[in-house]
Amino acid sequence: MATEGLQESETLASLKNESETLKSKLEEERAKLHDVELHQVADRVEALGQFVMKTRRTLKGHGNKVLCMDWCKDKRRIVSSSQDGKVIVWDAFTTNKEHAVTMPCTWVMACAYAPSGCAVACGGLDNKCSVYPLTFDKNENMASKKKSVAMHTNYLSACSFTNSDMQILTASGDGTCALWDVESGQLLQSFHGHAADVLCLDLAPSETGNTFVSGGCDKKAMVWDLRSGQCIQSFETHESDINSVRYYPSGDAFASGSDDATCRLYDLRADREVAIYSKESIIFGASSVDFSLSGRLLFAGYNDYTINVWDVLKGTRVSILFGHENRVSTLRVSPDGTAFCSGSWDHTLRVKKMSCCLREQTLILARDYIDLCLGTTRQSPSQSAEAMRSLAKEMEKQYQSKFNSLLHSFIATCGPDPSVNLKKVMEELVGDGILNWGRVVSLFTFTGLLARQLYAEGASIDCFKRLAETIADYLGGEKREWLIQNEGWEGFCKFFQTAKEVNQESTMKTALFAAAGVGIAGITFLLVR
Numbered sequence: 001m002a003t004e005g006l007q008e009s010e011t012l013a014s015l016k017n018e019s020e021t022l023k024s025k026l027e028e029e030r031a032k033l034h035d036v037e038l039h040q041v042a043d044r045v046e047a048l049g050q051f052v053m054k055t056r057r058t059l060k061g062h063g064n065k066v067l068c069m070d071w072c073k074d075k076r077r078i079v080s081s082s083q084d085g086k087v088i089v090w091d092a093f094t095t096n097k098e099h100a101v102t103m104p105c106t107w108v109m110a111c112a113y114a115p116s117g118c119a120v121a122c123g124g125l126d127n128k129c130s131v132y133p134l135t136f137d138k139n140e141n142m143a144s145k146k147k148s149v150a151m152h153t154n155y156l157s158a159c160s161f162t163n164s165d166m167q168i169l170t171a172s173g174d175g176t177c178a179l180w181d182v183e184s185g186q187l188l189q190s191f192h193g194h195a196a197d198v199l200c201l202d203l204a205p206s207e208t209g210n211t212f213v214s215g216g217c218d219k220k221a222m223v224w225d226l227r228s229g230q231c232i233q234s235f236e237t238h239e240s241d242i243n244s245v246r247y248y249p250s251g252d253a254f255a256s257g258s259d260d261a262t263c264r265l266y267d268l269r270a271d272r273e274v275a276i277y278s279k280e281s282i283i284f285g286a287s288s289v290d291f292s293l294s295g296r297l298l299f300a301g302y303n304d305y306t307i308n309v310w311d312v313l314k315g316t317r318v319s320i321l322f323g324h325e326n327r328v329s330t331l332r333v334s335p336d337g338t339a340f341c342s343g344s345w346d347h348t349l350r351v352k353k354m355s356c357c358l359r360e361q362t363l364i365l366a367r368d369y370i371d372l373c374l375g376t377t378r379q380s381p382s383q384s385a386e387a388m389r390s391l392a393k394e395m396e397k398q399y400q401s402k403f404n405s406l407l408h409s410f411i412a413t414c415g416p417d418p419s420v421n422l423k424k425v426m427e428e429l430v431g432d433g434i435l436n437w438g439r440v441v442s443l444f445t446f447t448g449l450l451a452r453q454l455y456a457e458g459a460s461i462d463c464f465k466r467l468a469e470t471i472a473d474y475l476g477g478e479k480r481e482w483l484i485q486n487e488g489w490e491g492f493c494k495f496f497q498t499a500k501e502v503n504q505e506s507t508m509k510t511a512l513f514a515a516a517g518v519g520i521a522g523i524t525f526l527l528v529r
Contacts, residue, residue, distance in 0.1 A: 030272040038265070038275045042313035048296070048359065055323050056339070059090050059349040061097055064106075066343035067124075068158075068330050072113045075336045075382075079120045080349055081108035087122045089134065092341065092351050101132055101146075110158045114165040121149070121168055123156035129170050131182055150180045150187075158201045160212075162226075169212060169226075171198040177214050179226060191224050193231045200244050204251045213254050215242030221256050221266065235266050237273050244288045249295045257286030263300050265312065277310045279317060288330045292354070293337025294363050301328030301342055323350055336382040337364050358483050359476030365489065366444070366468035373448035374455050374464065384489040387496035392445040407449050418454060419466040422447065426474045435482050437495045440475065447471060 064084035078090045085106045089099040108124040123129040129150035154173035171177045177191040196217035204211045210226045223233040240259035247254045253267045265275040284303040298310040307321040326345035333340040343349045368385040414421040
């Protein structure tokens with residue numbers, strides 16, 4: 001028996017050695033593809049300007065450490081969970097508490113909003129994931145309608161609904177992740193592979209995506225196939241626990257935050273780590289990460305009470321955000337990308353407005369309008385995007401013949417890269433030294449028509465990205481001071497309201513030019529010069 005035991009031990013050792021050999025070979029193959037660093041590729045990309053964010057709302061009500069939070073798709077409501085055993089649904093605009101549930105355990109470490117906004121899920125040291133339906137009746141007892149969906153053998157560390165309210169994904173301290181049917185509570189798929197507690201997970205952003213990423217105490221980040229339950233990619237470059245993972249907005253990469261005081265970016269196509277975000281002065285672990293809507297910024301909450309904002313492309317820190325008085329345990333960017341909320345062990349949540357990152361906001365706005373013109377937009381628009389859509393529609397309707405004439409002339413003379421000629425049009429736009437919101441709207445209107453024409457001619461997706469980048473570089477870069485003087489895109493929203501209120505009896509197009517200070521002659525001159 002002793003001999004047999006020894007042989008078994010030797011066999012196990014040989015398997016471990018074989019596994020390590022295969023890992024080494026895999027790393028060698030990955031290294032062959034490592035021809036250049038991400039920051040070198042982005043060397044010619046314009047650096048981001050000074051980045052400042054102000055706390056607009058502070059949500060107070062938890063009696064202990066805030067551990068997790070999530071945004072509702074309506075961009076207004078937030079759900080948070082705490083060590084005090086409470087789950088609270090907030091109105092981020094008014095700071096009012098709309099719902100509150102006391103869980104049967106403390107340390108509620110996970111919470112998530114359902115895609116419909118009609119339910120929230122939560123769990124923690126009770127080892128369960130419970131779903132609570134939300135109703136308009138504030139006096140109704142939510143606890144009475146609780147549905148226990150998932151049961152693990154150790155604490156629940158994270159949960160997330162899939163693209164419907166009918167399925168939920170959970171991660172646990174028992175080293176597994178699991179997919180559950182919300183209605184029946186049936187286990188649909190389990191995911192085994194982590195060698196220690198799983199601390200975090202994130203679903204791929206695509207509506208048709210069938211993958212998710214998880215991270216844990218075994219220092220591994222693993223990508224899983226929801227359908228097969230198999231791990232399809234694994235990354236092991238961190239030196240300590242992985243506390244947070246988040247997909248890049250395109251779904252082609254993901255970021256991780258770890259107790260080793262670094263955040264890292266992994267490219268799924270290259271199957272390797274492509275960037276490390278760290279500084280010698282940062283010695284505390286990263287507890288939570290999330291991307292801006294465009295993916296250019298990475299927000300990371302740290303145990304030293306700060307939030308560091310990183311330039312994803314250049315790998316540099318562009319800002320440090322203060323305000324919390326204890327560890328930043330969770331943070332999430334709002335669905336429209338205009339704000340983010342952070343939760344802390346100081347018992348509070350803080351909502352910060354991204355009003356000063358003008359180029360970032362301009363890029364998001366340009367992409368939204370171009371996507372609208374191409375018929376590919378999916379997400380609900382921000383307030384500034386709604387205003388731009390409305391005003392540009394009126395602008396196009398009023399001056400359709402002039403825009404078409406300019407468009408035909410532009411197409412006939414532009415080279416292989418239309419964005420180069422678009423820059424010239426923008427310079428012509430303010431050739432008389434005057435820039436106002438009316439001319440900004442005309443720029444978006446023309447770019448949308450141009451994108452529609454190029455799409456009909458079979459232009460690539462990269463072409464439309466460059467058009468949006470050109471607008472962002474010009475308005476958010478060269479004309480940044482003008483935007484600041486006019487209160488940024490918040491000022492544009494105010495202008496939109498003014499345009500509607502100038503004369504209730506007039507049409508929007510008349511009010512638009514009255515408020516903008518751009519007369520009929522001015523806009524005609526603009527389009528034909």
